[in-house]
Amino acid sequence: MISHTEEDYLKALFRLVSGKQGKQEAGTNALADLLSLKPASVNNMLKKLRKKELIDYEKYGKISFTDKGRQIALLVVRKHRLWETFLVDKLGFSWDRVHDIAEQLEHIRSDELVEKLDWFLGHPEYDPHGDPIPRSDGSTPTTPSAVLSSMQKGDVCKVMMVKDTSAAFLQYLERLSIHVGTCVSVMDKVSFDNSLVIEVDGKHHTVSQKVADNLYVSYC
Amino acid sequence: MISHTEEDYLKALFRLVSGKQGKQEAGTNALADLLSLKPASVNNMLKKLRKKELIDYEKYGKISFTDKGRQIALLVVRKHRLWETFLVDKLGFSWDRVHDIAEQLEHIRSDELVEKLDWFLGHPEYDPHGDPIPRSDGSTPTTPSAVLSSMQKGDVCKVMMVKDTSAAFLQYLERLSIHVGTCVSVMDKVSFDNSLVIEVDGKHHTVSQKVADNLYVSYC
DNA sequence: AAGTATTGTTAGATATATCTAACTTTTATA
DNA sequence: TATAAAAGTTAGATATATCTAACAATACTT
Ligand SMILES: [Mn+2]
Ligand SMILES: [Mn+2]
Ligand SMILES: [Mn+2]
Ligand SMILES: [Mn+2]
Numbered sequence: 001m002i003s004h005t006e007e008d009y010l011k012a013l014f015r016l017v018s019g020k021q022g023k024q025e026a027g028t029n030a031l032a033d034l035l036s037l038k039p040a041s042v043n044n045m046l047k048k049l050r051k052k053e054l055i056d057y058e059k060y061g062k063i064s065f066t067d068k069g070r071q072i073a074l075l076v077v078r079k080h081r082l083w084e085t086f087l088v089d090k091l092g093f094s095w096d097r098v099h100d101i102a103e104q105l106e107h108i109r110s111d112e113l114v115e116k117l118d119w120f121l122g123h124p125e126y127d128p129h130g131d132p133i134p135r136s137d138g139s140t141p142t143t144p145s146a147v148l149s150s151m152q153k154g155d156v157c158k159v160m161m162v163k164d165t166s167a168a169f170l171q172y173l174e175r176l177s178i179h180v181g182t183c184v185s186v187m188d189k190v191s192f193d194n195s196l197v198i199e200v201d202g203k204h205h206t207v208s209q210k211v212a213d214n215l216y217v218s219y220c
Numbered sequence: 221m222i223s224h225t226e227e228d229y230l231k232a233l234f235r236l237v238s239g240k241q242g243k244q245e246a247g248t249n250a251l252a253d254l255l256s257l258k259p260a261s262v263n264n265m266l267k268k269l270r271k272k273e274l275i276d277y278e279k280y281g282k283i284s285f286t287d288k289g290r291q292i293a294l295l296v297v298r299k300h301r302l303w304e305t306f307l308v309d310k311l312g313f314s315w316d317r318v319h320d321i322a323e324q325l326e327h328i329r330s331d332e333l334v335e336k337l338d339w340f341l342g343h344p345e346y347d348p349h350g351d352p353i354p355r356s357d358g359s360t361p362t363t364p365s366a367v368l369s370s371m372q373k374g375d376v377c378k379v380m381m382v383k384d385t386s387a388a389f390l391q392y393l394e395r396l397s398i399h400v401g402t403c404v405s406v407m408d409k410v411s412f413d414n415s416l417v418i419e420v421d422g423k424h425h426t427v428s429q430k431v432a433d434n435l436y437v438s439y440c
Numbered sequence: 441a442a443g444t445a446t447t448g449t450t451a452g453a454t455a456t457a458t459c460t461a462a463c464t465t466t467t468a469t470a
Numbered sequence: 471t472a473t474a475a476a477a478g479t480t481a482g483a484t485a486t487a488t489c490t491a492a493c494a495a496t497a498c499t500t
Pocket of ligand 1: 008102103104106107
């Protein structure tokens with residue numbers, strides 16, 4: 001049996017090791033940071049997860065998943081993103097309010113529930129923030145690789161995914177009428193600080209490079 | 221902050237003290253039985269709940285709610301029954317599969333979620349087993365008082381609520397096509413053991429007194 | 441290569457929630 | 471009313487999950 005806490009550790013490890021940079025392993029401190037816990041607590045849990053054969057790890061070494069561990073992490077992520085989709089699509093939640101609730105719902109144990117929820121939502125591929133929802137077979141829909149900050153003056157693109165899903169950033173995007181699926185035209189690029197002048201819904205806005213780095217897009 | 225465990229204790233206490241017999245208090249052993257725990261564990265928790273002012277209780281005395289405690293118990297029951305309604309009405313679960321899942325979902329913390337779920341379900345008054353769903357103001361819809369076993373030969377009534385909601389009993393009712401809302405005619409009553417011959421959907425069945433005791437009905 | 445900074449580990453404390461075994465109080469009954 | 475049964479309590483053990491403070495290993499920098 002895997003506890004809520006253990007699931008949260010595996011999910012955090014998943015976030016660290018599934019980074020685009022190809023890293024397949026992570027360290028104690030990084031995990032502690034992500035979970036807002038102390039390294040001592042993480043170290044303690046790592047021993048438990050190793051004993052349960054959910055991670056590979058040896059003293060002073062790096063941490064990586066076993067197949068069993070990765071499978072559990074994927075299921076927790078799948079549940080998290082399905083619930084977020086439910087909260088936004090069915091219950092009418094705003095996309096910046098769903099994370100904390102999904103953080104709880106992701107731990108509900110019932111295979112039947114997950115599959116019925118998936119059906120009820122129409123087998124969605126992406127959650128409200130554009131993140132891919134892992135499928136029950138363990139595969140994952142493709143994710144866009146281009147960020148808005150790499151676009152040039154004159155480019156027109158569609159927002160596909162939001163990288164930073166903090167409530168603050170999501171609320172900021174809300175004010176700019178930017179959602180997943182929104183069309184954005186790059187009107188100008190300021191070479192001094194790489195900020196962009198963009199057009200959304202006929203309105204012009206200036207966004208910093210940091211903002212543009214956090215918006216994945218595809219050409220359209 | 222109230223833990224999942226504390227919520228389960230309060231919900232169990234609610235079941236004991238809201239019995240129709242007018243008992244407003246319960247004992248350590250009864251609570252232990254209901255929760256499948258040992259009296260020592262319950263005693264331990266009672267001290268915590270008292271310190272948090274959720275129950276009134278003194279050594280060797282009986283246990284009853286404070287207003288604060290009753291309010292929390294009612295909210296947990298409300299959430300449990302709303303989630304059961306969601307599982308059956310929206311996800312297509314069978315009514316004998318929802319209890320264990322709702323047992324988990326009832327602990328999800330979010331006032332906004334409860335109210336939006338209630339709206340999404342159309343403000344239901346009764347759950348799939350006919351149990352009343354406490355309202356957000358603390359009031360509770362009325363419940364039927366007559367049981368099928370009190371009906372006489374020739375009576376026609378409608379099933380309003382199922383008392384024993386164990387999977388075994390619910391599956392038995394399923395085989396007889398008996399649900400909440402089903403019309404039942406009493407064709408005969410065997411005075412020897414009080415078993416009943418009933419007609420449901422044009423079919424005749426014989427049910428024991430024990431079964432009939434567990435079906436709340438109203439005349440129709 | 442030496443010294444320093446970063447990263448990771450251990451020991452021991454605290455909090456929650458459970459148990460068993462022994463004990464005490466209250467209630468029922470002979 | 472004395473005794474037995476039932477109900478309730480306590481002490482001490484175990485398991486989980488966290489922390490702080492002290493320590494150890496590895497990596498970085500000059
Ligand atoms: Mn979580
Ligand atoms: Mn998301
Ligand atoms: Mn529960
Ligand atoms: Mn129910």
